[in-house]
Amino acid sequence: MDTVIRLGLVSNGTTTLPAIDLDKFIILISSEHGVRAREPHGRIILRGQSPSTRPMPPDVLEFSVGAMGGAGTAHHHADVIMPPVPPGLTMLPSEMSVRPDVAPYLPPTDTTIPFARPREILHLVNGDTIRLEAGLVRRTLNGHTYTMYGYNGQYPGPLIEAARGSEVVVRFSDRLPDSSSIHWHGIRLDNAFDGVAAVGREFTYHVRFPDAGIYWYHPHVREDIQQELGLYGNIVVQPEYSPANREAVLMLDDLLVADSSIIPLGKESPTHALMGRFGNLFLVNGEPGYRLSVRRGEVVRFYLTNASNARTLNLSFPGARMKVVATDAGPFEHEAWVESVVIAPAERYVVHVRFDKPGAVALVNNVIALDHLFGRFFPEVDTLGVVSVSPHAVVHDLTKSFAALRRLPPPFAAQAFLSRPPDQTLVLTLETHDLPFVTERLMQLDSIYFAPVEWGGTMPMMNWASTGRQVRWVLKDPATGRENMDIAWHFPRGTPVKIRFVNERRAFHGMQHPIHLHGQRFLILAVNGIPNENLAWKDTVLVPAGGVVDILLDTANPGDWMLHCHIAEHLSTGMMMHFTVN
Ligand code: C2O
Ligand code: CU
Secondary structure (H helix, E strand, O other), X not given: OOOOOOOOOOOOOXXXXXXXXXXXXXXXXXXXXXXXXXXXXXXXXXXXXXXXHOOOOOOHHHHHHHHHXXXXXXXXXXXXXXXXXXXXXXXXXXXXXXXXOOOEEOOXXXXXXXXXXXXXXXXXXXXXXXXXXXXXXXXXXXXXXXEEEEEOOEEOOOEEEEOOOOEEEEEEEEOOOOOEOOEEEXXXXXXXXOOOOOEOOEEEEEEEOOOOEEEEEEOOOOXXXXXXXXXXXEEEEOOOOOOOOEEEEEEEEEEOEXXXXXXXXXXXXXXXXXXXXXXXXXXXXXXXXXXEEEEEOEEEEEEEEEOOOOXXXXXXXOOOXXXXXXXXXXXXXXXXXXXXXXXXXXXXXXXXXXXXXXXXEEEEEEEEEEEOOOOEEEEEEEEEEEEEEEEEEOOOOOHHHHHOOOEOOOOOOOHHHXXXXXXXXXXXXXXXXXOOHHHHHHHHHHOOOOOOOOOOOOOHHHHHHOOOOOEEEEEEOOOOOOEXXXXXXXXXXXXOEEEEEEEOOOOOOXXXXXXXXXXXXXXXXXXXXXXXXXXXXEOEEEEOOOOEEEEEEEOOOOEEEEEEEOOHHHHHOOOEEEEEEO
């Protein structure tokens, strides 16, 4: 034991313990000669354990050897490229031998495929027409050249800056080996152009931008492949925020590679179907090692979009002061100082950061990961980029406006809906079958204790080997018993709807789900019954494992729309439904 903490004296009756600031602990009572004993010397009885000790198998060794028998159920492919094991994790031999039961997929490559260029910025006004072409590109990341996908030969796709209220025409052409589409994430456009179904080689989208905010576009066909390979771009619609010296639009992603190759994707069905595909190479605007140079005292407005398949980020600039000002489709009621900002896949946040000391400030993802096998928590800190602050002071000093926290009227009078029962409830859960023995067994242990958010993807081999053939993520409507695409909700236009998401506590392997609703916007009313006191319009919300989230949907935009989990592998394994606004 690393740390022994004296909790107090025990007498007959009930003893209330102080809070214990440890991830993992056991509680012992020892019988001592005197009340002043600092360390236990006498006889000891075990009186309790932290929940985090519970995923540990009663006999790890016996289990790991015994589990090897089950490894034979895995399918073997010749020359499989396996995901690397993250440092600090212990893998069972049986876990190392599992393989996905789908054929590996990587884009066809040859040396005539052009190298991608950094994105360009498209300033659009009403009536403009642009062209977006999805095609193969080559990209060199950390000295390795990979064949990937890109829009207009760029990484990420072009940055679209559009005026609020404008409407533009997008001529899309698909030059990929597979069919695709463009979904305009978060934009309340005409239902016909929502881009959920695969289109032919050419398609013309009419996209209108009614709301200021930060949006993005991506395919809606096998996102687990197409988004991972680089098909995404940002859209900024004429926002009005408090002042900043400069703006930076950052698309954040994590790509899963093993040096010279991208880890292949699943051809018939996604790999990584359990937790989603966590990458090991962080990318900001398509490149590792983001760099920005600013002057001392500069206030930078960062638009942050999480385009990764599965990873929820916890971002900060240690040493610089940060306030959060807006999210998906609008500003927060009040700006707030924050230490870090949590961004689930598909969510966006706008933060203002002031760099007031010369030197280097890192952009880091700082999370606590869980080693599921040993019930051990460990920190993971990844540097996504560095901001260099020069000693020269910024010309236009914003000290005063930055120090103030702007307040706005609430975006909607949501108070009355807080105590109302939900109009619809959706349970988030999963079904599995034919998983390898070792996976089945470890997942069962894991369901005894789980983290509300899986930050690190710390079951890399078992997760990789699970495919859409074994895992089906489920949205269940308890009112009708219907699931996924069999659910069809109907809402009259203009009547706000309260929806409750219940992320099933008892699911076989609970996980957080970033839930996205197309074509509308909503407010987060409450999380686990705690009212949200800082409202903002959103289109994606993270529902933690075991958590309950209430939203209020603004049903303003008629049409037939999708609701789904934005972990690409969960979506591609069924976690979607539709609803109609009449
Ligand atoms: Cu960003 Cu239906 O997706
Ligand atoms: Cu999900």
